Amino acid sequence: MNMMVFESSRAATIKSSPSMAVSMAAKAMRARRGHVVELSLGEPDFDTPLHIVDAAIEAMRRGVTRYTAPDGCPNSARRSTAVVAPAA
Numbered sequence: 001m002n003m004m005v006f007e008s009s010r011a012a013t014i015k016s017s018p019s020m021a022v023s024m025a026a027k028a029m030r031a032r033r034g035h036v037v038e039l040s041l042g043e044p045d046f047d048t049p050l051h052i053v054d055a056a057i058e059a060m061r062r063g064v065t066r067y068t069a070p071d072g073c074p075n076s077a078r079r080s081t082a083v084v085a086p087a088a
Helices: 019-031 049-062 074-084
Strands: none
Touching: none
8 A cells, every 4th residue: 555755753643544544445456456446435436326226215214314323234234245245
């Protein structure tokens, strides 16, 4: 991974955010493997797939409209693996 060089010793003590670390890892993966869908920073460069839009609408109709814990809700982790798994 690329490391930043700082003129200030104080600035050098500031740690990178976890999302920046994930973004840098995705950039490195892209350099090695080609196409990588990165969702760590910014906005994706593709529309949200229809089945995800439909699931979000259904969840809102059921009243699932509050923030979750930092690690998400129990069912979301299981479901998200199907979304981010590589296409066969």
